[in-house]
Amino acid sequence: MAIARNKREQMGLTGNSAVAMAMKQVNPDVFPAYPITPSTTVVEEFSSYVADGAVDTEFIAVESEHSAMSACVGAAAAGARVMTATSSQGLALMWEVLYIASGLRLPIVLCDGNRALSSPINIHCDHSDTMGARDSGWIHLYSETVQEAYDNIFQAVRIAEHPDVMLPVMVCLDGFITTHAIENVTPIGDEEAQEFVGEYKAKNSLLDTDNPVTVGAMALQEPYMVFKYQQSEAIKKAKDVVIEVGKEFEEKFGREYGLFESYRLEDAEVAVVILSSAAGTTKVAVDELRARGKKVGLLRPRLFRPLPHAEIAEALKGLKVVACLDRTDSMSGFGGPLFNDVRSVLYEVENRPLIFGRIFGLGGRDYQVKDALAVFEELLSTLETGKVDELIKYITFDPEAPLSVDGSGC
Amino acid sequence: MATLKDFAKKEELFTGGHRLCSGCGIPPIVRLVLRNYETPVVAANATGCLEVATTIYPYSAWRIPWIHSAFENTAATISGVETAYRALKKRGKIPGGDKDIKFIAFGGDGGTYDIGLQSLSGALERGHNFLYLCYDNGAYMNTGIQRSSATPFGCNTTTSPAGTVIKGKLEKRKDLTRIVVAHNVPYAAQASPHNWSDLAKKTQKAINTKGPTFLNVISPCPLGWYTKPEDSNKHARLAVESCYWPLYEVEDGVLRVTYKPKKKVSMEEWLKPQGRFKHIFKPGAEGLLEEIQSQVDEYWEKLLEFDGKPVY
Amino acid sequence: MSDKKSPPIGGVIERGGTAHEYTTGGWRKFKPVVDHEKCINCLICWVVCPDSAIIAEEGKMIGFDMEHCKGCGLCASECPDKITAITMEEEAD
Numbered sequence: 001m002a003i004a005r006n007k008r009e010q011m012g013l014t015g016n017s018a019v020a021m022a023m024k025q026v027n028p029d030v031f032p033a034y035p036i037t038p039s040t041t042v043v044e045e046f047s048s049y050v051a052d053g054a055v056d057t058e059f060i061a062v063e064s065e066h067s068a069m070s071a072c073v074g075a076a077a078a079g080a081r082v083m084t085a086t087s088s089q090g091l092a093l094m095w096e097v098l099y100i101a102s103g104l105r106l107p108i109v110l111c112d113g114n115r116a117l118s119s120p121i122n123i124h125c126d127h128s129d130t131m132g133a134r135d136s137g138w139i140h141l142y143s144e145t146v147q148e149a150y151d152n153i154f155q156a157v158r159i160a161e162h163p164d165v166m167l168p169v170m171v172c173l174d175g176f177i178t179t180h181a182i183e184n185v186t187p188i189g190d191e192e193a194q195e196f197v198g199e200y201k202a203k204n205s206l207l208d209t210d211n212p213v214t215v216g217a218m219a220l221q222e223p224y225m226v227f228k229y230q231q232s233e234a235i236k237k238a239k240d241v242v243i244e245v246g247k248e249f250e251e252k253f254g255r256e257y258g259l260f261e262s263y264r265l266e267d268a269e270v271a272v273v274i275l276s277s278a279a280g281t282t283k284v285a286v287d288e289l290r291a292r293g294k295k296v297g298l299l300r301p302r303l304f305r306p307l308p309h310a311e312i313a314e315a316l317k318g319l320k321v322v323a324c325l326d327r328t329d330s331m332s333g334f335g336g337p338l339f340n341d342v343r344s345v346l347y348e349v350e351n352r353p354l355i356f357g358r359i360f361g362l363g364g365r366d367y368q369v370k371d372a373l374a375v376f377e378e379l380l381s382t383l384e385t386g387k388v389d390e391l392i393k394y395i396t397f398d399p400e401a402p403l404s405v406d407g408s409g410c
Numbered sequence: 411m412a413t414l415k416d417f418a419k420k421e422e423l424f425t426g427g428h429r430l431c432s433g434c435g436i437p438p439i440v441r442l443v444l445r446n447y448e449t450p451v452v453a454a455n456a457t458g459c460l461e462v463a464t465t466i467y468p469y470s471a472w473r474i475p476w477i478h479s480a481f482e483n484t485a486a487t488i489s490g491v492e493t494a495y496r497a498l499k500k501r502g503k504i505p506g507g508d509k510d511i512k513f514i515a516f517g518g519d520g521g522t523y524d525i526g527l528q529s530l531s532g533a534l535e536r537g538h539n540f541l542y543l544c545y546d547n548g549a550y551m552n553t554g555i556q557r558s559s560a561t562p563f564g565c566n567t568t569t570s571p572a573g574t575v576i577k578g579k580l581e582k583r584k585d586l587t588r589i590v591v592a593h594n595v596p597y598a599a600q601a602s603p604h605n606w607s608d609l610a611k612k613t614q615k616a617i618n619t620k621g622p623t624f625l626n627v628i629s630p631c632p633l634g635w636y637t638k639p640e641d642s643n644k645h646a647r648l649a650v651e652s653c654y655w656p657l658y659e660v661e662d663g664v665l666r667v668t669y670k671p672k673k674k675v676s677m678e679e680w681l682k683p684q685g686r687f688k689h690i691f692k693p694g695a696e697g698l699l700e701e702i703q704s705q706v707d708e709y710w711e712k713l714l715e716f717d718g719k720p721v722y
Numbered sequence: 723m724s725d726k727k728s729p730p731i732g733g734v735i736e737r738g739g740t741a742h743e744y745t746t747g748g749w750r751k752f753k754p755v756v757d758h759e760k761c762i763n764c765l766i767c768w769v770v771c772p773d774s775a776i777i778a779e780e781g782k783m784i785g786f787d788m789e790h791c792k793g794c795g796l797c798a799s800e801c802p803d804k805i806t807a808i809t810m811e812e813e814a815d
Contacts, residue, residue, distance in 0.1 A: 074490025
């Protein structure tokens with residue numbers, strides 16, 4: 001992320017602290033939450049801000065994530081600006097209400113510290129939680145760094161509340177890898193933050209008792225599809241709003257945000273498409289191979305829902321081979337969601353690149369520069385042969401080497 | 411105490427044109443309860459008969475702000491609404507200017523005793539300022555009369571059918587009012603729509619008590635009880651006169667039975683006209699009616715022991 | 723109702739009590755009839771009516787809202803025994 005000018009002193013912050021700080025600066029009306037690893041400290045720190053009077057927010061310590069999202073829905077329908085944080089099983093428990101939030105067109109902002117879903121239970125990073133909610137009608141922003149997660153919170157508020165959008169947004173950052181790692185962050189000032197997010201005024205509010213609205217009515221065969229069409233059009237429009245808000249953020253704070261990040265992609269022949277923190281690791285491999293004269297690059301989607309399909313197609317069209325790396329398996333028997341989406345996006349491209357999918361780092365399994373290099377080697381050999389050897393494969397993992405008895409080695 | 415003439419002069423906040431069954435027990439409860447508010451009120455409604463039949467787009471029977479989210483989360487939903495009120499009040503951002511607003515949540519026995527119990531418990535414990543009203547018709551009537559934990563012992567439902575071997579529901583009712591009381595809420599009561607003045611008094615207490623309050627109101631269901639629509643009120647009355655549905659309240663921890671029948675009606679008299687119990691009057695179900703009667707008697711005696719005494 | 727071409731988003735019904743515009747009178751097989759000579763205006767019928775279909779004005783029972791009355795007969799069966807001002811009659815086809 002290019003930082004054009006430093007307005008503020010840098011601070012060392014964990015991802016969760018940075019997110020909690022951004023939420024403090026937004027100073028929402030209501031914050032219902034239930035703590036869960038690895039996003040717990042967002043909830044803890046935010047509740048401390050409430051306890052210390054640093055925010056005007058009403059914090060609701062609900063008894064479950066299902067109730068957290070339900071209270072978010074109630075508060076947002078009452079016209080409040082609402083935020084929450086969760087991870088993994090927590091997001092899974094919210095699942096039913098996620099659809100209600102988007103269907104009711106409530107601009108809730110949620111921060112998810114990405115964590116693997118049970119079973120087996122695992123507290124570490126992968127994307128199975130938010131990928132499971134990819135079709136819930138929420139806008140999904142994936143963050144590579146602590147800085148980006150911080151910046152995304154402010155932008156998420158603006159995107160969600162934009163009159164053309166009015167949809168909830170989830171800001172995703174990698175569990176532990178980003179939520180708990182301390183990185184340098186350049187925060188924005190409290191006043192600047194307030195100025196950027198502005199004041200929210202809901203069109204309808206349950207508290208407008210002189211104009212009683214009915215929210216959540218039953219819509220049968222005819223009206224149901226009307227509202228789903230409206231929702232579909234709104235999430236499509238969100239793409240332009242993400243660009244617009246990103247530009248405004250860049251103008252004000254000097255950090256550039258778009259639909260995705262292209263890294264050394266201009267003249268690349270092969271590239272990796274990958275989300276979040278693992279993109280950082282992959283960029284090291286890109287630099288190393290570029291130094292050896294290899295034409296390699298990377299594309300890191302930031303906006304995953306809505307899928308900026310035309311823009312991704314445009315960005316990848318000159319490539320010969322693409323590898324999509326998913327930190328989750330959709331268990332369809334056909335690779336991960338990123339692979340499937342990007343492969344579909346490329347269908348319309350003339351002389352489309354070859355593509356393969358790799359599943360990596362499930363349950364927090366390490367993804368290192370050597371793993372990225374191995375993928376690029378595969379890409380380069382595919383470039384040479386013109387043939388994909390294996391369409392989908394697990395990496396960072398050897399199916400031939402079983403776990404030792406104590407589960408430690410493989 | 412307001413008379414029916416007083417109540418009838420107030421605005422009807424729940425209109426006709428809803429699609430609840432003919433003779434349904436729920437609307438008279440809702441109509442009367444809403445008339446007890448002196449301030450604007452906002453409602454949340456769990457999925458169920460009341461929700462489905464009153465808000466079929468674009469027709470809403472509600473002249474108050476109303477929200478439905480899902481089946482099990484109505485207490486959490488109203489928590490959010492009520493908290494938003496406090497947050498926006500603090501910031502001077504209540505639409506139309508600052509005013510006193512009250513909050514009510516409606517749920518059937520399915521949405522309250524069963525799937526919504528956790529959400530209710532959480533909201534009660536957190537102490538939100540709202541009234542939760544459960545209309546208890548003793549089964550999942552909206553989806554076709556499946557048993558709930560509020561279904562009476564021995565009752566026939568589509569998931570506790572009276573078969574040749576098993577004679578209806580084998581488990582006793584969950585005592586939800588007692589569970590709510592165990593949250594140490596300032597006010598909880600059981601009521602019946604046939605006794606409108608008792609229901610109105612309890613509603614007023616519930617509305618005017620700060621903190622979470624609870625009303626469990628029996629709601630006759632012609633569809634699920636297999637009774638005549640014109641008999642709904644009669645069946646509510648018999649439920650109370652038989653002591654199956656005692657009218658009582660727990661105010662600041664002290665229990666008070668608000669109605670004691672002069673002469674208890676037998677369970678036979680109440681159950682016999684109800685199709686959901688017809689199997690217990692047929693050969694092969696010997697002893698079942700006696701078992702039901704002794705359960706009801708035992709519970710009523712226990713309740714009387716607590717009359718006028720602190721329960722927590 | 724709002725503009726059918728672009729209803730408010732999220733399925734919100736922006737106006738309260740629109741169900742009043744929906745007729746349920748067609749559900750009736752029997753209709754209530756009141757004898758005002760007998761009626762003592764106790765308003766029991768009004769409180770038990772599930773369809774808000776008893777019209778009461780100035781504390782008096784005026785009649786029925788036949789657009790919404792479903793003909794359940796609760797008003798007739800709850801009319802005090804000694805009064806029986808309301809009776810149910812079969813609807814003409």
